[in-house]
Amino acid sequence: MSFSRVGEACFKLKFAKNLDYELSYLRTYANAEIDLIIERPGMSRALIEIKSKTQVVEEDLKHLSSLGTDITNSESFCLSCDPNAKRIGKVNCLYWKDGLEQLGL
Numbered sequence: 001m002s003f004s005r006v007g008e009a010c011f012k013l014k015f016a017k018n019l020d021y022e023l024s025y026l027r028t029y030a031n032a033e034i035d036l037i038i039e040r041p042g043m044s045r046a047l048i049e050i051k052s053k054t055q056v057v058e059e060d061l062k063h064l065s066s067l068g069t070d071i072t073n074s075e076s077f078c079l080s081c082d083p084n085a086k087r088i089g090k091v092n093c094l095y096w097k098d099g100l101e102q103l104g105l
Contacts, residue, residue, distance in 0.1 A: 020041050021038050021039060021040055021041075021104075021105075022038070022039035023036065023037070023038055023039075024036075024037045024039070025037060026067065028067070032063040032066070032067060033063060033067075034047050034048070034049065034063070034064055034067055034068070035048055035049055035050045036048040036050065037071075038103060040103075040104065043104075044073050044074050044075050045071060045073060045074040045075075046074070046075060046077055046103050047064060047067070047068050047071060047074050047075070047076045047077065048076075048077045048078070048079060048099075048103075049061060049063070049064040049076075049077070049078045049079070049091070050078075050079050050080070050096070051078060051079070051080040051081075051082075052080065052081060053080055053081060053082060054080075054081045054082055054083075055082050055084075056078055056080050056082045056086075056088070056093050057088075058088050058089065060078070061076075061078055061088055061089065061091050061093075064076050064078065064091060065089050065090065065091060068090065068091070069090075075090075075092070076090055076091040076092065077091065077092045077093075077094060077099055077102075077103070078091050078092070078093040078094070079094060079095075079096040079099040079100070080093065080094075080095070080096060081095070081096065082095065083095050085098065
């Protein structure tokens with residue numbers, strides 16, 4: 001699983017399900033980034049970190065955690081190959097296929 005596979009899946013599912021979602025990303029001048037931002041009408045923004053790891057730890061989420069606090073009306077997710085759903089700080093960590101489903105994709 002890679003960013004391009006998950007990003008491509010989001011893009012295809014958005015159109016296949018005829019969703020009015022806007023997909024974008026954020027990169028700061030300091031190269032901190034949020035891999036994917038999904039604007040969902042009537043719902044909070046989904047801020048997504050994508051990891052190919054089988055075990056996500058707090059250090060993996062430092063940019064998402066710090067940038068996420070500055071984005072209003074949002075919730076943070078990490079989609080990865082880690083089969084164990086968990087919450088690290090304010091980030092919901094999910095197996096990537098489960099995460100896509102939870103996000104409505």
